[in-house]
Amino acid sequence: MKTADHAAQVRNGSTVDPGSRAARLGDLSQRVPPPRIADVWLFPPLPQVEDSSEFLLFTSILENGGRALYSARMVPANGTPPHQVVVEHGRAPADRVPGLVAGLQRRLGQPNPARHVSIDGDGARWEAFVEQSREADAAD
Template identity: 85%
Template sequence: MDAKVTKDMPHSGNGITVDPGSRAARLGDLGRRIPPPRIADVWLFPPLPQVEESSEFFLFTSILEDGGRALYSARMVPANGTPSHQVVVEHGRAPANRVPGLVAGLQRRLGQPAAVRHIPIEGDGARWEALLEQSREADASVDPAGQGR
């Protein structure tokens, strides 16, 4: 499940070009790879200061037929010093009740326990759309230099 985001600049639907590395564009890419009715949870991790060229990365789970979860990560892979495409990797499968412990263990290893944002989707299209809309609004409030408007 490792693939690139299109190199073309996506459009937000209102004629505005969207940065393919923006949260909204990246979540839109995930929604095209895994149907939102199968997405259970999304965790948004901030860029890690100890990792060179780090960008925000996501963990997310999909709902399996047996009720278990497949756990994925999505991160931007740089090319020539700039984020160029998103890589999505499946890391394994687990019962749904084991996933919070797996994520907590990752947070401890990264030293980022308070900064991670968890968004439960549970296959609900309205929740997924709300996350996309919040991400579009957050992206719009940040200028290209990363400074709030």
């Protein structure tokens, strides 16, 4: 979601909104290597929270096959440009994650389900997801 509050950066001669989904995914891939990303859920902005933006929930693949569960959201910083904050919320067996996500969605009261993207540690899936996000960002 683009707003006037999001400062634009110029990279390679083109304008990149640091709050765009593609930029946010690029930031995530710097924090967690795509071969470790299992799933991404895209939650719409929360209508009851002012200045809310789409937030991401994602899992990384642990050595034991379990998943670490993270959230990523844009936050306004007093006097600085908005930036993405990534927080690890816990770890769980892979088969428990869908239930955790469904419970979160119920608590948030979202009428529409979060969009789920399965990456499964596949670099090609990750790149396709990032490219789809760039195209969606350009269309906005």
